[in-house]
Amino acid sequence: MAQKKTNIPAWMVTYADLMSLLLCFFVLLLSFAEIDAEKFRRVAEELSKAFGVQREVEATQIPMGTSAVFQQFSPAVPDRTLLDEVRQRTTQQQPQLESMRSMLEAQRQQRTLQLAASLEELLKTSSLEGVTDIEVDRFRVVVRIAEQGTFGSGNAEVTPAFAELLEELATVLAAVTGTISIEGHTDNVPISTSRFRSNWDLAALRASSVANILVSTETLSAERLMIQGFADTKPLASNLTPEGRAVNRRVELKIDINDPIEEREERSIRSMENSLSDVAAIQPAP
Template sequence: MSKKHRKEHHEEHADETWLIPYADLLTLLLALFIVLYAMSSTDSKKFQDMSKAFNIAFSSGVGVLEQSAVISNANQFEDTTESKRHKENADMSKQENIEALKKKEQEDLEKLKKQVDNYIKSNGLTTQLDTKLNQSQLTITISDSSLFAPGSAKVKPESRKLAVEISSMLQKYPDYQVEVSGHTDNVPINNAEFESNWDLSSMRALRFLDILLLNKNLDPHLFSTIGYGEYHPVAKNSTVEGRSKNRRVEVSIMRKYTDTTNTTVVSASAAADKK
């Protein structure tokens, strides 16, 4: 018996690719209903978190059902941003505070300089005293001839009033470091009291400081002395006038807020003038 070849009918299946977007749509609708329900019983903070989660999810491709992780990331981002904002505000506030202190310092030193200048002018001391305000300090320069006898470190009795007057001015500005420095010319000294210009300059600075600190309103912790000998001249030692300028005592009121760039420039130009 011959076999009948029956043609089997294969049923064609309909295209089911539409199920994928349909399932996604249902998932989104379910998430939307959950959010709407949550909004009815949540506080504003949770709502903001949820809003951030959806914004990030829809813009970055993260699944909505992973929103807990997204919320956590959003909170971390917000905390980081807030921390950065606080740091920037703190830095700005600190800088503004420093600028205010710099301004106050400048006003203090200008006022002190004016007081010393008025004292110099009213007492006819223009040839013996000088003041200079730069980026690092206010310097009061006193000629050695107005303070000491030649080769001596003992302050003349008539010059003690000058030291007392300067100390009275300094007590109005009690928070500044003060350095008293002694300087000589390059003529060697070798006597029973001093072996070198180092010794002479150091002792002159110390003896002048002794008188300043008789004022008990001054804090000794803020004062220091140094002797430079002949090695910080302001004029040439080849002339009598130059050597006279180099023999001096300087009272330097140091800035607390300095511009190091400008200070370097001033020092360089000053060094050039000495050559």
């Protein structure tokens, strides 16, 4: 049979044998080689020094940072003459700031009293005069409205007379600035119906009913209103008597007189007073 020819050159056979012999030769050399550990360590140390390889060095004290500002400069000590002038101007400005602050507070107090007078005049002409009470607490007017004649017993339905009064109140409250908190209160007699699981539900829904009527007039902004239900947690009288429980069943409208512009002015005055106090506390140079 004739031998099949291939395309592999003849010299490839010799080259492959040579590579195999070289591989065996280097493997044999490696098997006879021995590593000098001490010499290897010295060479490694020299290489680490030459190429900047860092080593772990145990620190006995935590290094503290420094600042070029502290090294080159020292804090200035205030001059006595200049400080005396500043303190003199501060002493002159302090009464002015106190006067401005007192004037702003007097304006708020005057608006509070005017609102209270307007509400009293309105309640005098109402059929619910005997069940309402007005109290002034600095910049706040509190209108207390008893349950009698305003809500049915054990429900949150507003009577027609109370609804008419609330519509007139909305017109008066729309003419002043400030937030209005509507709070519902009950006595300590438990309630459990299909609509009210507890006095908390009853108190909150009564406050909500008042807010709905105030907003329905479209004269009072809803953003000014806040509704809260306190159940029997804030009684005005003892719950041991029928008269005391009747006093505790009520709705309160708390009107806080405030103005955004005046509040900003008061904050500015307060900030200036604090700054003047800081200036007065600076110690002069000896």
